[in-house]
Amino acid sequence: MPEFLRKLSPLAFLTLVVLVAVTLLVVTESFTGPVVEKRLQQQIIDQMEGMFPNVSDWEFEDDLYTLYTNSEKIGYAFLATGAGYHGEISILVGLEDAETVKGVVILSQTETPGVGSRITEPDFLNQFIGVSIDDIALSQDGGLIDGLTGATISSRAVVDAVKQTAMDKVAQIEGTE
């Protein structure tokens, strides 16, 4: 075997091992992925029903849930993603109509335990209920939401994500009507 080939063979071996490993992982993921996806979906629906207790039916189109009680429209719900201090914050936002917030729930977050993680507590989240989308901002920025002491980045991440996504969705709602 020529010298350069012998030098390359360890590399070829490692590449082969990595290829086998990746194949294995892709196969496993194809089994477990849908299960996780389905549970996340169920989690969203449970939270949505908590926010709108008398929802009887919903439509899902373009990442927007439109909720009905006996074919009467009662609100909208959608997901928002905030850039938190440590990672993504996944948020479910409910709107009563194209202006007013019905509720905000944190689906998942990785903020600092005891500091940023307080964004999941009702004391913080209940502030959003009934607030007009225009007023969603931290109080120091002229809005109606009081940020958490020591966790301004996490609070602002939630506030910004809710406001930005809500404005996009309202444009989408008004565009379809």
Place this chain on the structure above:
Amino acid sequence: MTGFIKEFAKGIIISNPVFILALGLCPTLAMSDKLENALGMSAAVLFVLLCSNIVVSSIRKYVPAIMRIPVFIVVIATFVTIVNLVFQAYLPSLYESLGIYLPLVVVNCIILGRAEAFASKNPVTASIADALGIGIGFALAITIIALIREILGTGSLTLGDNTLFTLPVLGEHPITILSLSAGAFLVIGLLLAFFRRIGVAKNE
């Protein structure tokens, strides 16, 4: 067959990874607060150890010497990721409570240690015995610690959503420090001392 049993028994008592070799203490400290976490961790470690030992041992003659460690790490990381995906899909609450310690099984020195020190030099059957012995030895150790910490630290024992039993006096006045991090050090320290005492007595 006697060789198989010898390799198997070795990991459980005379070279128990936690109590005698003092390896893998990070997950042992962190995940021994509850029986459920300890069992989840044990299952993950046992599975990864068994699979990585089998694979490492069967490819040991083909692995270029220079690529040994990288190849072992890829093998271990693959199995750890599989365990992660499976736990996330089918055991979500356990996945949540194990948190970062599940992916950290990749750097658990018990597993890389067995791949490097045993599986890369021994045939598959012996490697399986070694993995089972060390894996069960680890499981026993973390389970014993978790039982002590959960029973004394919370006054009751729970598995999933079921409370198995609640102790009469301790249920109302648990020794809370034992379920906190400091309690992990206390319990492991005392048990290490205890097993060291037994081990030393045997050597003499």
